[in-house]
Structures are given as structure tokens and as C-alpha cells.
Amino acid sequence: MVQNPLYRQVADKIREQIRSGGLKPGDALPTEVKLQQQFGVSRVTIRQAIKLLVEQDELYSVQGSGTYVREQRIKHDIYQLRGFSEEMSSTDRQASTEVLDFAVMLPPPRVASALGLTEQERVVYAKRLRLLDGKPLIVEETWLPLAMFPDLSFEVMRRSKYQYIEQEKGLKIDRSEQEIAPVLPSPDICRLLGCSASDPILEISSRGFLSTGEMFEFSVHHFLTREYKFSLVAKR
Structure with a gap:
């Protein structure tokens, strides 16, 4: 069985936090450093995971401010x-x-x-x-x-x-x-x-x-x- 790429696994875990209410609409995502520590992966992997979730409308980024959980459409x-x-x-x-x-x-x-x-x-x-x-x-x-x-x-x-x-x-x-x-x-x-x-x-x-x-x-x-x-x- 082919395993999902690491960044997709991280994206899935962040998505689970959103679904469970651990991260709520409007909440700021932890910093890249904290996410690295939490998931034990590289900064590149974290950035790929965040990019995927932004593309999927789970998150949105505000320049100079951070990345936030989007209100569900x-x-x-x-x-x-x-x-x-x-x-x-x-x-x-x-x-x-x-x-x-x-x-x-x-x-x-x-x-x-x-x-x-x-x-x-x-x-x-x-x-x-x-x-x-x-x-x-x-x-x-x-x-x-x-x-x-x-x-x-x-x-x-x-x-x-x-x-x-x-x-x-x-x-x-x-x-x-x-x-x-x-x-x-x-x-x-x-x-x-x-x-x-x-x-x-x-x-x-x-x-x-x-x-x-x-x-x-x-x-x-x-x-x-x-x-x-x-x-x-x-x-x-």
C-alpha cells in the first residue's frame, strides 16, 4: 500500500484538529517552528502542508500576520x-x-x-x-x-x-x-x-x-x- 507523502499526512492531522474543534474558525495556526516540533518534520514539509490546506480552503493566509482557520463554507x-x-x-x-x-x-x-x-x-x-x-x-x-x-x-x-x-x-x-x-x-x-x-x-x-x-x-x-x-x- 502506497503511503501518502509526509506533507499530506501533516495536512490530514491539522485537518483533524479543525474537525475536532481543537482549532476553531478564526484561530491562528501555530508558528512553523511550533508545527515542526509538534509533528517532527522539516519546515519545507510544514509549508507544503499549509499550502495544500490553503488551496483546499481549510486555511487562509494574511500577509504579515499569519495563517488562520477558515470558517467552513x-x-x-x-x-x-x-x-x-x-x-x-x-x-x-x-x-x-x-x-x-x-x-x-x-x-x-x-x-x-x-x-x-x-x-x-x-x-x-x-x-x-x-x-x-x-x-x-x-x-x-x-x-x-x-x-x-x-x-x-x-x-x-x-x-x-x-x-x-x-x-x-x-x-x-x-x-x-x-x-x-x-x-x-x-x-x-x-x-x-x-x-x-x-x-x-x-x-x-x-x-x-x-x-x-x-x-x-x-x-x-x-x-x-x-x-x-x-x-x-x-x-x-
């Missing part, structure tokens, strides 16, 4: 149609929402086309910032037909949009059709997510459908990708 399954609150309920972290804008308006051409409306049919527009443990993760813009949701309110959008649709309106959500693209953030998105204009983010545009086949929403989400990882299952 949130797993987003694109095949599961769940709201932000539902998705975060499986974690032990605190999800919250800030409604940045809420209005009844005439739809922009892109929105009218996506929802199959005329540009004279009004929509409810909401812009929300989704946060986890107080840190911004997603900027979401949503447009819903006013005729379908005349009682949709600011308070509803502070909570769960899907819960309102399914439990209060008694409608069954069937599916979402999504388009995913990496983009460079606008100045507004940079300000809200605290990212650089040169940091690519992920834009997901989606149309939501009810079980009747009616479209009930068009949304554009901007994800802070350094906090997320996206998963899918491909079958042959």
Missing part, C-alpha cells in the same frame, strides 16, 4: 428549492434579513419579460440583504406579480417569502428555473457585501413556478462566493 444545493431561512436552519448559526427596499412598481423590461407580464402590470419589488451571524452573504432582488400577491407586505419580506406563499396563501411551489453566471460586482453590491470590485461573485437569476404552471416570482441573487460552495449531482 456554506453548502448550497442548487437542486433543493429552499429559502435562505430554511437553508440556514440546518446550521447552528444565526440567520437574519434586512429589507433594503420595498415598493409597488411597474416592472423593468427584463422583469416583465421574465414573468410574462406587460410593462403596465405592476409588481411588488423587494431588495433584501441576507446575513449569517451578522455577516452579509447575499443580496437578493425579487419581483412578484401584484395581482397574485396584493397583500404582500414589508413585514412578510422580513421573514420567509416561501412560508407566506405556501402557508398563508395556500399555494404550492413547484420549481425554480435558474441561470448562474460569475460576474464582477457593482459598486452597490460591493458596499453591501463588503467585497472588492475585482472579486468575482456569483449571480443567480431564477424564475419560480407554482404547481399550476404559473410564474410567481423573478429573482436575482448575488452570492458572496468566498462564503459559499455550490453542489450538484450529475448522473449518467
Whole structure:
């Protein structure tokens, strides 16, 4: 049986410390000298192990400061149609929402086309910032037909949009059709997510459908990708 290279063995041991809670998110990794003493290997081996863990997003380095344990990225399954609150309920972290804008308006051409409306049919527009443990993760813009949701309110959008649709309106959500693209953030998105204009983010545009086949929403989400990882299952 071929044994893993020494640096991979060291990387595995550091990873085990992270998984067991011996090293927690935000903790600084011990110095290279201390790691050498701990594992009984050369400095070159330690540096290779750290480089591997940085590449695998287990650690991150800050120039002139040190190497730190990265907060685990949130797993987003694109095949599961769940709201932000539902998705975060499986974690032990605190999800919250800030409604940045809420209005009844005439739809922009892109929105009218996506929802199959005329540009004279009004929509409810909401812009929300989704946060986890107080840190911004997603900027979401949503447009819903006013005729379908005349009682949709600011308070509803502070909570769960899907819960309102399914439990209060008694409608069954069937599916979402999504388009995913990496983009460079606008100045507004940079300000809200605290990212650089040169940091690519992920834009997901989606149309939501009810079980009747009616479209009930068009949304554009901007994800802070350094906090997320996206998963899918491909079958042959």
C-alpha cells in the first residue's frame, strides 16, 4: 500500500484538529517552528502542508500576520428549492434579513419579460440583504406579480417569502428555473457585501413556478462566493 507523502499526512492531522474543534474558525495556526516540533518534520514539509490546506480552503493566509482557520463554507444545493431561512436552519448559526427596499412598481423590461407580464402590470419589488451571524452573504432582488400577491407586505419580506406563499396563501411551489453566471460586482453590491470590485461573485437569476404552471416570482441573487460552495449531482 502506497503511503501518502509526509506533507499530506501533516495536512490530514491539522485537518483533524479543525474537525475536532481543537482549532476553531478564526484561530491562528501555530508558528512553523511550533508545527515542526509538534509533528517532527522539516519546515519545507510544514509549508507544503499549509499550502495544500490553503488551496483546499481549510486555511487562509494574511500577509504579515499569519495563517488562520477558515470558517467552513456554506453548502448550497442548487437542486433543493429552499429559502435562505430554511437553508440556514440546518446550521447552528444565526440567520437574519434586512429589507433594503420595498415598493409597488411597474416592472423593468427584463422583469416583465421574465414573468410574462406587460410593462403596465405592476409588481411588488423587494431588495433584501441576507446575513449569517451578522455577516452579509447575499443580496437578493425579487419581483412578484401584484395581482397574485396584493397583500404582500414589508413585514412578510422580513421573514420567509416561501412560508407566506405556501402557508398563508395556500399555494404550492413547484420549481425554480435558474441561470448562474460569475460576474464582477457593482459598486452597490460591493458596499453591501463588503467585497472588492475585482472579486468575482456569483449571480443567480431564477424564475419560480407554482404547481399550476404559473410564474410567481423573478429573482436575482448575488452570492458572496468566498462564503459559499455550490453542489450538484450529475448522473449518467
